[in-house]
Amino acid sequence: MARSRRSPSSLFMLLLAVLLFLHSVFTFCGGEDMQALLQFKAESDGEGKLASWNPADNPNPCSGKWFGVTCSSFSDRVTHLVLENLSLSGNSGLRVLATNLNQLRVLSLKSNFLSGDIPSLANLTDLKLLFLSENRLTGPIPTSLGTLKRLHRVDLSSNSLSGMIPTGELNKLSQLLTLRLDRNNLTGSIASLRLPTVEQLNVSFNLLSGVVPASLLTFPPSAFHGNPGLCGPPLSSVCQSQSAVESDPTEPPVLDKKLPETEAVEPSGKTEGRMSRAGVIAIVVGDFVVLILITALLSCYFWKQSYLTGKTHRREVKAGEKIVYSSSPYTTSTATGGGTNNIQPPPPALYPSGKIVFLDEGVKRFELEDLLRSSAEMLGKGGSGTTYKAVLDDGNVVAVKRLRDSGNLTRTVTSVGKREFEEKMEVLGRLRHLNVVGLKAFYYARDEKLLVYEFYTNGSLFTLLHGNRGPGRTPLEWGTRVKIAAGAARGVAYLHHANRKLAHGNIKASNILIDKSNNAAVSDYGLTSKSTQKSDIYAFGVVLLELLTGKYQSPEVNNGGVVDLPKWVQSVVREEWTSEVFDLELMRCKDIEEEMVGMLQIAMACTSTEVDQRPKMGHVVKMIEEIRGCESSPSHESSSLSNDEASLSES
Numbered sequence: 001m002a003r004s005r006r007s008p009s010s011l012f013m014l015l016l017a018v019l020l021f022l023h024s025v026f027t028f029c030g031g032e033d034m035q036a037l038l039q040f041k042a043e044s045d046g047e048g049k050l051a052s053w054n055p056a057d058n059p060n061p062c063s064g065k066w067f068g069v070t071c072s073s074f075s076d077r078v079t080h081l082v083l084e085n086l087s088l089s090g091n092s093g094l095r096v097l098a099t100n101l102n103q104l105r106v107l108s109l110k111s112n113f114l115s116g117d118i119p120s121l122a123n124l125t126d127l128k129l130l131f132l133s134e135n136r137l138t139g140p141i142p143t144s145l146g147t148l149k150r151l152h153r154v155d156l157s158s159n160s161l162s163g164m165i166p167t168g169e170l171n172k173l174s175q176l177l178t179l180r181l182d183r184n185n186l187t188g189s190i191a192s193l194r195l196p197t198v199e200q201l202n203v204s205f206n207l208l209s210g211v212v213p214a215s216l217l218t219f220p221p222s223a224f225h226g227n228p229g230l231c232g233p234p235l236s237s238v239c240q241s242q243s244a245v246e247s248d249p250t251e252p253p254v255l256d257k258k259l260p261e262t263e264a265v266e267p268s269g270k271t272e273g274r275m276s277r278a279g280v281i282a283i284v285v286g287d288f289v290v291l292i293l294i295t296a297l298l299s300c301y302f303w304k305q306s307y308l309t310g311k312t313h314r315r316e317v318k319a320g321e322k323i324v325y326s327s328s329p330y331t332t333s334t335a336t337g338g339g340t341n342n343i344q345p346p347p348p349a350l351y352p353s354g355k356i357v358f359l360d361e362g363v364k365r366f367e368l369e370d371l372l373r374s375s376a377e378m379l380g381k382g383g384s385g386t387t388y389k390a391v392l393d394d395g396n397v398v399a400v401k402r403l404r405d406s407g408n409l410t411r412t413v414t415s416v417g418k419r420e421f422e423e424k425m426e427v428l429g430r431l432r433h434l435n436v437v438g439l440k441a442f443y444y445a446r447d448e449k450l451l452v453y454e455f456y457t458n459g460s461l462f463t464l465l466h467g468n469r470g471p472g473r474t475p476l477e478w479g480t481r482v483k484i485a486a487g488a489a490r491g492v493a494y495l496h497h498a499n500r501k502l503a504h505g506n507i508k509a510s511n512i513l514i515d516k517s518n519n520a521a522v523s524d525y526g527l528t529s530k531s532t533q534k535s536d537i538y539a540f541g542v543v544l545l546e547l548l549t550g551k552y553q554s555p556e557v558n559n560g561g562v563v564d565l566p567k568w569v570q571s572v573v574r575e576e577w578t579s580e581v582f583d584l585e586l587m588r589c590k591d592i593e594e595e596m597v598g599m600l601q602i603a604m605a606c607t608s609t610e611v612d613q614r615p616k617m618g619h620v621v622k623m624i625e626e627i628r629g630c631e632s633s634p635s636h637e638s639s640s641l642s643n644d645e646a647s648l649s650e651s
Contacts, residue, residue, distance in 0.1 A: 091116025359429030541606025
């Protein structure tokens with residue numbers, strides 16, 4: 001059989017196809033998104049807020065110098081774009097991003113003036129956080145949302161979106177935690193909306209109608225207010241006809257479709273004759289192209305992999321994990337000292353460049369970029385700043401405190417110069433004790449100061465003592481409370497002994513951390529200027545009262561909070577109702593009344609209004625250790641004070 005020869009034009013077309021494949025492969029590996037960003041800037045940045053996006057000065061968007069842009073170290077592709085409150089406008093810039101930046105995981109353009117329809121987002125298959133609130137967007141919610149299986153949080157609130165909510169598409173998002181569609185012009189029913197994983201929902205102030213489905217009754221009425229047509233629980237309005245909106249009009253009925261039965265099929269003889277020629281050519285060309293494509297992909301993969309051995313670049317977020325990021329407009333509630341705190345961390349792009357200074361030789365080193373790229377969870381928020389749990393790419397877990405200036409409270413650590421700050425951190429970094437949370441490293445810049453501590457798995461004393469006081473709670477038994485009190489006392493006594501002028505300055509239950517063996521360690525020390533060791537002793541006495549009563553110091557009496565815990569205890573004891581002071585959870589324990597009364601006496605001595613009557617911390621340690629013979633006292637050399645240390649602490 002004669003062999004067919006290809007013409008030069010067909011060979012040229014084949015070569016061109018191969019080159020196009022190779023170009024697409026290496027473009028993926030190289031992470032070149034500059035043109036899309038520059039086009040977005042040209043169409044949306046009328047006020048010049050993105051001046052740092054200048055290829056002449058910074059030719060690489062992934063250099064860390066392009067405002068709001070964060071890239072993956074694996075592929076050099078843009079993964080985070082956070083451009084909030086920059087007066088960005090226009091109706092085509094968003095389409096440019098959605099079409100080209102197909103490696104995006106976080107997109108936040110909230111509080112701008114973007115207009116027009118939301119384009120198809122189908123290309124953004126890795127997207128996890130989408131924040132487009134407070135713009136001027138119109139048109140329907142794109143059904144392409146249903147294809148983004150990794151979405152965790154969606155906020156399209158405060159726009160002018162119209163049409164029906166694509167409930168069928170949203171129901172496909174099995175990892176969705178937050179959905180905000182409030183303050184738009186959305187119409188229709190939500191009867192078929194099923195969001196079992198969603199923790200935050202808001203569809204208020206739209207034009208929705210019909211029954212609130214039973215699947216959404218766990219959300220408060222505020223999630224549905226402002227929709228005159230909505231009815232039924234949890235709203236106060238009663239539905240006139242339950243059957244009026246039993247189905248979602250946005251989803252057509254499923255029909256039993258059959259394939260056409262009249263497909264044209266050529267006789268077998270003709271088919272075989274045609275395949276013998278065209279089929280062989282197609283197979284040869286296809287194999288050749290696929291071979292080159294696979295080779296290029298493998299070369300790209302292994303070239304990058306050689307630099308990133310041991311790292312995990314795709315970390316899936318569990319359904320219950322809190323995603324804390326710069327653009328998150330949501331509140332995270334964490335009990336810290338009896339309060340509920342809201343957080344909104346700044347974009348990583350706002351962090352100035354610099355190096356982390358490590359104070360502990362034994363800690364594994366990492367760069368600032370590694371820290372900012374890590375998954376984070378807010379642990380607590382207090383007067384000196386906000387603390388996060390950060391999980392680095394290599395699995396290392398640290399606690400990071402972002403300091404904030406709150407006037408006189410943190411003057412010594414937030415309002416001083418670099419040299420004084422570094423000297424202060426070096427003093428704190430030299431403190432080493434089993435009952436003191438170690439300061440591992442710090443970062444200093446004019447507008448940003450970060451402290452890196454070791455992470456404690458069991459959280460804080462406040463959480464163990466006051467968290468989940470309802471059904472299913474595991475009570476904190478008396479022996480564990482004594483062990484924690486003794487450990488925390490040793491930690492404070494060590495701080496007082498290590499430096500005669502050093503005071504903790506912020507002793508409270510949320511700053512006493514617990515490890516997996518229930519050993520206590522004090523944290524957040526040495527950050528305040530207006531504090532004394534005597535005030536530390538008073539604050540420690542309040543912690544002892546919390547351990548005894550199960551109540552906590554709070555601005556208001558609510559859920560176990562007491563405005564002035566020492567005064568409340570004194571008033572009860574004065575009326576000779578001492579037994580009424582103790583936590584009801586301790587009443588099931590036998591033969592501990594004498595020990596509890598002994599601890600109560602220590603606490604009342606520490607909280608004496610006469611400053612000179614308060615005992616030294618070294619003496620407090622001894623008194624606590626005498627309770628139960630301090631059966632839980634750690635044997636580690638550095639865990640308790642030596643006789644010399646105790647005497648120095650008392651002098």
